[in-house]
Amino acid sequence: MSLIGRQREKAKFAEIMESDQPAFVAIYGRRRVGKTFLIKEFFNHQFAFYTTGLANSNTKTQLLNFTIALNATFGKEFKTPKNWLSAFALLQTELSKISGPCIIFIDELPWLDTKKSDFLTGLEFFWNSWASAQKGLKLFVCGSAAAWMINELIRNKGGLYNRVTHRIKIEPFTLQETEQFLQSKGILFDRYQIVNLYMVMGGIPYYLEQVKKGLSATQNIEKICFEETGLLQSEFKFTFSSLFKNADKHEQLLRKIYELGSRATRENLIKQSKVASSGDLTTKLNELEESGFLKSYMPFGTNKNKKVYTISDYYTLFYLRFIEHSGTYETGNWISRINDSAVNVWAGLAFEQVCWDHVKNIKKALGIEGIYSETSSWYKAADPESGGAQIDLIIDRKDRVINLFEIKYSINPFEITKAYDLNLRNKIAAFIQSTKTKKAVFLVMLTTFGLLKNEYARSIVQNDLKMDDLFGG
Incomplete structure (x- = not known):
């Protein structure tokens, strides 16, 4: 599939590549938003080295996976190193043999940072001692766990402090990009149907990939969201665990905001939901915002203490309102509800969010x-x-x-x-x-x-x- 939209990101990548200065590029965004696809397609899968972290794996397995990628890329038979310092030393040795531009892509970087692994020490050694001095070297790192990417890498207070040269957040498709994406699949919806789809799943490419030609927007929503095998019928339970440590607390906070009408101030959360007033609450609100689940704004004429947090992830809102308690699926379940008052209320609020976006x-x-x-x-x-x-x-x-x-x-x-x-x-x-x-x-x-x-x-x-x-x- 060709690369749809992403003009801002492509222009930024081109700007980075035009310079011979070494670059350390941190790319993050919501799960399923198309980060990996964008990077691979832009560079036509041509990397001096590529690897990806493994979900829910220990340090030993991550190091083995990294070594397999080293051996496959450089035709070597390295034994699995005991630590990340040694692993990155091997990578440095092989990359130093390459003349000219050198593009490195490490995907799902947060997953490599397992407990007590000292992964960041190895990455710090690689960048500070060698890579940062190599003309034409570009290190692209990517992760869905936006909280980790920001707190542990971009705002790192140790040896990687201020080392990231470019920070790029990949946003969901706009309506225009969504229209282009569907047209590229031969799906010719009118704009009303496109808006209806967007209000359910937003501009998330992986979700939109599930849309089938020959079915209306309403039919697609029913199949994708309510059928037992539909992707979005069960997607929600994996969303937080893949993004956050102690993910239950982030989910609980999001649910409390939903219970308060899908929007709340920090003060509302503390008073009405008995959430403790602490730096931890602020951190979790910021992490949910950076991960694309919340957006914040200042009501007209108020000060910063009145900042309102609103649930901005379309799928999350739709899931909590309709999918979670939908019960046993029966054909026509969603289609029969499209004129319900509850659906009309949701549609009005979702359309407001589309306008805001x-x-x-x-x-x-x-x-x-x-x-x-x-x-x-x-x-x-x-x-x-x-x-x-x-x-x-x-x-x-x-x-x-x-x-x-x-x-x-x-x-x-x-x-x-x-x-x-x-x-x-x-x-x-x-x-x-x-x-x-x-x-x-x-x-x-x-x-x-x-x-x-x-x-x-x-x-x-x-x-x-x-x-x-x-x-x-």
């Missing part, structure tokens, strides 16, 4: 991509004088304009009725009164198929965006 394209559609802006949301609790109000998405612009977004997911053009028009007016008034903003406030409607044309469609709406705008140009 494509703010760059929203700004482009509004013609404000060149204007500095900050993205947030806003919520006002009900009080004795007025009801509550919420703004799904806010773009606060440096040119003294605030775009307030009303996001609606529907199967038809969205109709603004007289009552809904009044609701929108009250919401804008509440925002202005509560925040005391002096900026101009523009209302943007962002819907799947745009607005139904009537007398209210342009009454106070400044911009009418559709899901097509999320795909970009």
Whole structure:
């Protein structure tokens, strides 16, 4: 399969290769996001040395695996070394015989760092004593365990401190890349179906690889998520164990955020879930964010202590809401539920997340991509004088304009009725009164198929965006 999208990453790789300076490149991202495929395809599988860590293996097995790769690559018959210092010394000896550019790729690096293995000591020796002085040498290391990649490697406080020259996080596909990926498989969904798939599995290439030609998005979701042999029916239980040490605690924290409505402040977690206020909580929130399960943002007009953490992994949300307690599978189970109120509520929230993840394209559609802006949301609790109000998405612009977004997911053009028009007016008034903003406030409607044309469609709406705008140009 050809390499789809990834323009930013490919440009970065090309930039690294154009220089003759040695490079130590740390690549990380969510499990199944396509890190290994990207690196292998970009370099056409041409490496001076390649190896990968083994999941759930001990030091002896990891060293044996490393030695097998050494012998296969260089035509040697090395015996398995007793430690990582010796293993990397063997690698150094063989690489030193190579003239010209030298690309090394070590995949699933965190798995090599087994308990009391001193793996990082060996890696430190290899880089600091030799590799960092070799012109044209490029060391690419990769891992799904983002917490380890960041805490143990990128932020290493020992001999590898500040040695990583490039840090690249591989993000899921955008909607546009997802469309290109499906088209490359001969799957010609309309954009509504693509958005529906995205709301379930996000832009994770390995998940999208399961989508079958000739079936609708809804049929594919049922087969992949609810059939006993479907990949996503059982994927969740492997997700955390492969990424984190003490993975149960990360999963428990994520579940508590889900129980609080899929979004919570640190204060909410401490008060309502009796989570201990400690550096460990902060660390786990940061690790979940770096691993792609959470995203954080500052609500409009608040300070950093009010940071909101929201579950941003589409599959996790769908699994916890529908798959986990789905029971024995029966044909047509999901298809029969597509009009349920629970499904409609989920779809509305998931579509909001899709919009948040494509703010760059929203700004482009509004013609404000060149204007500095900050993205947030806003919520006002009900009080004795007025009801509550919420703004799904806010773009606060440096040119003294605030775009307030009303996001609606529907199967038809969205109709603004007289009552809904009044609701929108009250919401804008509440925002202005509560925040005391002096900026101009523009209302943007962002819907799947745009607005139904009537007398209210342009009454106070400044911009009418559709899901097509999320795909970009």
